[in-house]
Amino acid sequence: MTKGRPGEILVSEERLQARIEELAAEVARDYRDRDVLIVGVLKGAIFFIADLVRKLGMGCELDFMAVSSYGSNTHSSGVVRILKDLDHAIAGRHVLVVEDIIDSGLTLSYLLKNLASREPASLEVCTLLTKPRFRRLPLQPRYVGFDLPDVFVVGYGLDADEQYRHLPYIAAFEPDAS
Numbered sequence: 001m002t003k004g005r006p007g008e009i010l011v012s013e014e015r016l017q018a019r020i021e022e023l024a025a026e027v028a029r030d031y032r033d034r035d036v037l038i039v040g041v042l043k044g045a046i047f048f049i050a051d052l053v054r055k056l057g058m059g060c061e062l063d064f065m066a067v068s069s070y071g072s073n074t075h076s077s078g079v080v081r082i083l084k085d086l087d088h089a090i091a092g093r094h095v096l097v098v099e100d101i102i103d104s105g106l107t108l109s110y111l112l113k114n115l116a117s118r119e120p121a122s123l124e125v126c127t128l129l130t131k132p133r134f135r136r137l138p139l140q141p142r143y144v145g146f147d148l149p150d151v152f153v154v155g156y157g158l159d160a161d162e163q164y165r166h167l168p169y170i171a172a173f174e175p176d177a178s
Helices: 013-030 046-056 106-116
Strands: 004-011 036-042 061-068 081-084 094-102 122-130 143-147 170-175
Touching: 013 046, 013 122, 013 143, 036 046, 046 094, 061 106, 094 106, 106 122
Parallel strands: 036 061, 036 094, 094 122, 122 143
Antiparallel strands: 004 170, 061 081
16 A cells, blocks of 8 residues: 655645536537547546536536556556446547546557547547646647646545545645655
8 A cells, every 4th residue: 555645735626626617618519519428537537527527518428448557556557458448339429538637648548549449430538637747648638627747646536545536636645755
């Protein structure tokens, strides 16, 4: 288990909810005449997905994938595994992948290649958080909530060894000095 605690609050609960409302308005505008399938990336994005979908003000379908490249470390291992695949085919569908955070881009790049091979009508990304200075691959998500510095973060679905997901804000994680 990673030992440590939440430190400095980087994005408050109020700022999170205000930005999610703005993102929902952008998504609703862009998909107003299309049926959209929202693909949530578990587990970290679950709070974001729930709030985003509630604020969309339009119908949509939901499906979920679980992918992993972390194990119990605080940096991506570079090895991506699909732990849970989609329940429905996406060929010909407008797909919006909803992610909690993009740092190196390795996991999302793998996921997008995998999904693109299934021939969706369109494939876009909405991420709550991104660490552009840490990115190793050139990814341009269509919707971005906040850019963060290169620090490990917890809260609002993001965890350190399954701890701190419940926090209503995003905070830097401070590992114990030992």
